Amino acid sequence: MGRPPCFDKIGIKKGPWTPEEDITLVSYIQEHGPGNWRSVPINTGLMRCSKSCRLRWTNYLRPGIKRGNFTDHEEKMIIHLQALLGNRWAAIASYLPQRTDNDIKNFWNTHLKKKLNKQQTGTEEGLEKEGHSKSSHEKGQWERRLQTDIQMAKQALSDALSLQKPNHILPDTNPSDSHHLTFDTKPNHASSPYASSCENIARLLENWTKSPKLTDTNSGYSFNNNMVTTGSSSSEGALSTTNACTPDHGFDSLMTFNSFKSDGSVEENNNFTTRVGLFQDERRPNLETQVPLTLLEKWLFDDGAVQCHEDLMNMSLEESTASLF
DNA sequence: AACTTTGCCAACCGCCACATT
DNA sequence: AAATGTGGCGGTTGGCAAAGT
Numbered sequence: 001m002g003r004p005p006c007f008d009k010i011g012i013k014k015g016p017w018t019p020e021e022d023i024t025l026v027s028y029i030q031e032h033g034p035g036n037w038r039s040v041p042i043n044t045g046l047m048r049c050s051k052s053c054r055l056r057w058t059n060y061l062r063p064g065i066k067r068g069n070f071t072d073h074e075e076k077m078i079i080h081l082q083a084l085l086g087n088r089w090a091a092i093a094s095y096l097p098q099r100t101d102n103d104i105k106n107f108w109n110t111h112l113k114k115k116l117n118k119q120q121t122g123t124e125e126g127l128e129k130e131g132h133s134k135s136s137h138e139k140g141q142w143e144r145r146l147q148t149d150i151q152m153a154k155q156a157l158s159d160a161l162s163l164q165k166p167n168h169i170l171p172d173t174n175p176s177d178s179h180h181l182t183f184d185t186k187p188n189h190a191s192s193p194y195a196s197s198c199e200n201i202a203r204l205l206e207n208w209t210k211s212p213k214l215t216d217t218n219s220g221y222s223f224n225n226n227m228v229t230t231g232s233s234s235s236e237g238a239l240s241t242t243n244a245c246t247p248d249h250g251f252d253s254l255m256t257f258n259s260f261k262s263d264g265s266v267e268e269n270n271n272f273t274t275r276v277g278l279f280q281d282e283r284r285p286n287l288e289t290q291v292p293l294t295l296l297e298k299w300l301f302d303d304g305a306v307q308c309h310e311d312l313m314n315m316s317l318e319e320s321t322a323s324l325f
Numbered sequence: 326a327a328c329t330t331t332g333c334c335a336a337c338c339g340c341c342a343c344a345t346t
Numbered sequence: 347a348a349a350t351g352t353g354g355c356g357g358t359t360g361g362c363a364a365a366g367t
Contacts, residue, residue, distance in 0.1 A: 014336080014337075015335095015336075015337095015360095015361095016335070016336075016361090017335090017336090035353095036352095037352080037353070038351085038352065038353090050352080050353085051337090051338095051352090051353080051354090052336080052337085054353075054354085055335090055336070055337085056335090056336085058354095059335070059336080060335075060336095087356065087357085088355085088356085089355075089356065090354080090355060090356085101355075101356080102334080102335075102336090102356095103334085105356070105357085106333070106334055106335085107334095109333095109334095109357095109358095110332065110333055110334080111333095
């Protein structure tokens with residue numbers, strides 16, 4: 001409220017990140033874990049604001065990020081999640097742990113939106129008046145939003161009333177964020193809140209150390225594998241859990257990413273999970289609320305679940321909303 | 326080859342919610 | 347209770363590269 005953007009501060013650097021900055025940031029996070037972003041520029045000497053550091057980390061440096069083309073499955077997931085959730089990219093991204101909300105948003109804006117528009121104009125031509133289809137679409141979005149907000153409110157109430165608190169850490173879920181709904185049947189990434197293939201960072205370091213040419217802040221350098229993977233190397237148990245609930249074979253490099261403190265202990269950083277694992281630790285005791293979402297989950301994580309998909313899409317909102325109460 | 330247009334994506338910006346003072 | 351600080355989200359933009367002319 002009235003707070004000037006951090007970017008306006010004198011001496012704050014803007015624009016693309018340099019490899020040196022990336023390394024500094026990664027090294028710091030490797031040691032201290034993500035979170036407490038305010039202290040990051042102070043302790044590292046980076047001439048970046050905390051927000052910029054966080055964004056750089058979450059959107060690019062964070063281990064486990066998959067880059068490059070989206071698979072068909074990912075594309076379908078995004079399309080249907082967007083239809084269901086609207087432009088809640090963080091929520092959508094929670095279903096695609098290897099993709100950042102920024103990536104998904106970009107993909108949507110640059111590819112899917114056009115694609116769907118094209119398809120829509122093709123199929124609707126001569127069938128429906130434009131105004132009608134638009135208004136019904138908007139109505140659908142509004143209803144879906146309402147539905148998810150109802151879900152959220154109910155979950156919050158149920159959590160508050162529950163004598164048996166779920167054995168999970170609430171801060172992970174950012175319960176205050178009214179834009180987020182919670183899914184009971186969320187695939188369980190809980191034990192691996194942070195996907196970590198280390199590939200991105202490893203690539204960064206590798207190229208960077210080999211080639212001093214630093215024209216491309218995104219792909220022209222890479223981190224030395226050893227340097228970055230020390231400490232975040234492996235958590236196979238978590239890996240199996242993650243794979244078990246993610247049918248997308250692209251997820252096979254998922255590992256947990258715990259930050260390692262300087263004393264060698266592992267720190268489970270809760271802030272770390274808020275994006276990728278937004279819903280991961282949330283549980284919903286009320287079975288009746290599961291119905292529509294179970295269908296969603298089933299479809300999302302089963303490529304062949306055509307019937308399930310149809311059921312989901314055909315399900316009336318009134319029906320699913322009524323079941324909440 | 327030179328110029329223009331288009332597409333992509335990392336980063337910025339503004340806003341919001343919550344925590345803290 | 348109000349002001350301030352922080353983290354997070356979604357919309358938008360600027361710069362670069364590829365494609366087109």
